[in-house]
Each structure stands twice: as C-alpha cells, then as structure tokens.
Amino acid sequence: MVATGDWLLPRVGGDVYADKPPLYFWLMALGLSVTQSLRFAFLLPSLLAGFGCVALVYDLGRRLWNRDTGRLAALALLLTVQFVWQVRQAQIDATLCFWTTLGLYGLLRHLLLGPHWRWYAVGWAAAGLGVITKGVGFLPLLVLIPYALLRKAHWTPRPRICAPVRWWLGPLAFALAASVWLVPMLLAAASDPSLAAYRDEILFNQTVNRYAEAWHHREPFWYFLVEVIPWLWLPLTALLPWLVPRWRQALRERDLRIALLLSWVALVVLFFSLSSGKRGVYVLPAVPALALACAPWIRELATVRAAQRMVFITAAAIGVICAAGAGYLLVRPDKRVEVIELYDLDPLGPLVTIAIGVLAVCALTRARRGAAAFGGTLAVILLVVSFWVNPVMNAARSGEAFVARLERSADPRRELGLVAFKEQYLLNVRRPVVHFGHARWREAEQEAADAALWLSIDPDRQLVVSDTVRSWCFAGAQARSLGVANRTHWYIVTGATDPACVARGRPQPVYHYTPPGARRLAAAGRRARS
DSSP states (O other): OTTTOOOSSOEETTEEOOSSOSHHHHHHHHHHHHHOOHHHHHHHHHHHHHHHHHHHHHHHHHHHTOHHHHHHHHHHHHHOHHHHHHTTSSSHHHHHHHHHHHHHHHHHHHHHHOOOHHHHHHHHHHHHHHHTTSGGGGGGGGGHHHHHHTTTSOOBSOOOOOOGGGGGHHHHHHHHHHHHHHHHHHHHHHHOGGGHHHHHIIIIIIIIIHHHSOSSSBOOTTHIIIIIHHHHTTTTGGGHHHHHHHHHHHHHTTBHHHHHHHHHHHHHHHHHHTSSBOOGGGGGGGHHHHHHHHGGGHHHHTTOHHHHHHHHHHHHHHHHHHHHHHHHHHHOHHHHHHHHHHHSOOSHHHHHHHHHHHHHHHHHHOGGGHHHHHHHHHHHHHHHIIIIIHHHHHHHHSSHHHHHHHHHHSOTTSEEEESSOOHHHHHHOOSOEEESOSSOGGGHHHHHHHHHHHHHHOSSEEEEEEHHHHHHHOTTSEEEEEEEETTEEEEEEESOOOHHHHHHOOSOOOEEEOOHHHHHHHHHHHHHHO
C-alpha cells in the first residue's frame, strides 16, 4: 500500500488478498508511513489495541462499580494469558479485540448507565469498523439479545430509555463505519469485472461459507471449553470455584451488569463453537468482558486462602512442566534435534531458564500470594520468549534465512518463479520474482500446472517448488534442494516438465513482483548509467 499508493485492496505480490478486509492493513501502512520502520509498523496496531482494551475495561469497571473495581478489572485482563500473549503479537486479532471491546463499552454505557445515545452510536460504529477488520467484528451487537430477553424482569441497573426512533442511530452508525471501505470496494468491483471474484470471495466465501463449512482448523464442538479456555484464560479459570457461587448470587439479585457480561461471553463462545472451523484465538474478544465480570470479587478473593493457593499451584505447575520438558529433551535427544531443525532453536536453554525463574518466583511469593506468583510467572515466560526465543527463531519463522539461501542458490540471470509460496518470502525477497497467485491451495494442482506451462515456455527460467508440487509436475526436471523451511522441503527446478501438466496449464494468472528495494536499486542503476 505504501509503495504503490493503492490502499483500497490489500495485495500479496500484486495479487489481491481476499482473506481479510483492509482496515488492519491500513493501520500497519499508516504506522510504516509514520515510523519508516517495518518492525514498528507490524507491532504498533497490537500494542495500541492492548492499551486501548485495558483503558476501556478500567473505565467501564469504574463506571459500573467503582474505581477500585476498574483497576482490578484492568489488572485481571493484563494477567490473563491469552490477552497478554496475543497483544504482543503482530496479528490481526488484538486489533479486532479492541473494536469488540469498544463496541461493548459503548453499548453498555447506554444500556446500563444511559440513556447515552452518543455512546450507543459509537458502539455500533465500532462493530462496523470491526467488520472491516475481520468479518466477526459484529460480535458486540450480540449483547442486545440478553438485554431484550431480560427486559421485563426486575433487573438493575436499567435506565429508562425512550425515543424508539433513536434506536435506529445504531444501525446507521454501523453502516456508515463499514461503508468506509465497503462502498469504494463495491463501486470498484462494479466497474472492474476482474474484481468481482474478489468481492464474492471476501463477502461470501471468507465469511458465510467459511463459518458454515470451514475448510481448515476443523475442531469438535467442545474444543473451546476443553482445549482452550481452561488454559488460555488462566488465572481467571482457576478462580471459577469461588467466582461461580458469587455470580449465581448476583444473578439471583437481578444484577444486570453481571448478567449481560456473562451472557455475552457465553454467546461469543457459542457462536464460534457452532462453526466447525476453530482456532483458540477466536474467543479472545470475550476475555475483557470476563475480566469485568470477575473484578467485583477479586479484592475479596485475594483474602481467601484456598483461592490464592489454587493460583499459586497453577504458577508452580508451569515451572514443574517446563522442568519436566527439559528433562524429556535430555532423555530424547532426537526430539531436541527435531525442534532445532524446524526452528533453528535449541529449546533446552529456554525451558531450563523458565523453570528456574518460575520456581524462584514461587519460592519468594509463597502460597498466600498466589496472584503475585502467577504475575511473576507470566513475566518470566514473556521475558524469556521475547529476548531469547523469538530473536533466535526469527530468521526461520520470518523466512529471512530461507530467502537468503534461495537467492544465493538461484541463477541471477534467470527469471525466478515461486509456487505455493509463503507470504513472508515476498517480504524478504530482494530480487524480482514471478508467481501464479496467492493462497491457491484449494486449486493447488492447477497452480502447479500453470507454473509448469510458464517454465516450459522459456529454458532460461527457474522455479521454487515444494516436494509435493515437484512430484506432481516436475519429477523429471533438474532439481536442487534448498532444504526445509516452514515444515516444507523446497527445490529449485529447471528444464523438463510433465507434458500432462503443461497441457493443463493456463497462461494466466502470472504476477510479476519487484520488491520496493529492488525498484530503488534499479532506479539508482539507471541514473548511474545515464
């Protein structure tokens, strides 16, 4: 976007990227424009989203209860594993979590503390911006379901909200926010038939069809309840034996604050559980609401010895598990070698360091201060991962090492084509390349055939293919191994291709991508020659 000035549609190597709407990429592009640093641009949206979520949770807790509850809600959020882990990642989900938290904040300001039509409109607008960040950005609007169902009971606080016409301000704000991108995109697709496929893919296939009939990350219905929430929502889940009775009492007393927060958390989990495609990060938007629902009793639970002991045991167990993992690697050196080959990282040192650090924290805090033990445990893990694990893994995970190896092995005089490539390879490539479309894994054999046709046309061409693609169309070609990257064995192939693949190949699509650095070098070369 920054290099080309085309901000309407995200692209990967010139091909449109139809997996997600563009708002998150706009934020990264703005960060790159301001900081001129790709590293800061990647991390900035998640960092700001994390701060925003903590501030919103604090302020809503302060307004719904009191200042102390607001502080405890913010602290509970910061100590929840999934939240603090995800907001330090350069991924879209933290930004989505901010929009859903802002949406819920605006709606609850109106429904519980209102009437406040301005915040009501902000809540709907945040949902609209969430939709053009990731399709499920409408999640805050689910809170209207329990609010409507509990309308006739004696639930408090429930301000008297009249002016029924004003309720339409919400859908209008939602439509206006989403239209920031939807309208220009639809107009562009209407005037350019080549974009019609992109429009249908992102509006229908990547949303409705992906939810109804997911094609990857397929998990059972109980996946979140059994494999995600008990572990990633620690330490809050460790406090459930003491929180559940207090929630039950609050519901008996018709506390609408707790009812709406818990109902919304349950609806978010249910919504994602009904789809066959599941990833643990999907339920991240529910974490701020859960922290708010726990906050009124956290001060009390800090004095409950059994509750503190449970959190302490959880922290100590993490240290013991890391120690056991290190011991396992010592008795199974083949597993240790396997991790080193995959990630260029020897896991033994980090595991030992985390185990020692966590057990030292537990020894200092003792069982009566379980929350402090867990906070210290989380800090030890994040510090080791941030300053040891991630820097060592960076070259392997980012594709930097593989692309450097590729560019050393490839003939600089020949055109270079990539088949079924990873997006990060284009981020690191420094020479012009050709590819045949982004994320064509649903038609992988056709992509291989298109590449075979391209290679057969000119003997001065070379292709980077995986071992699977090689077996389909390039078994008879000259091949040079590039080793393993991202759990795939890659080869450079030249020469003969399978005639059947060539016959099935199509001359389009072929995308020619020149990275910005290569363009600058070429321009400098032209100026020097002139």
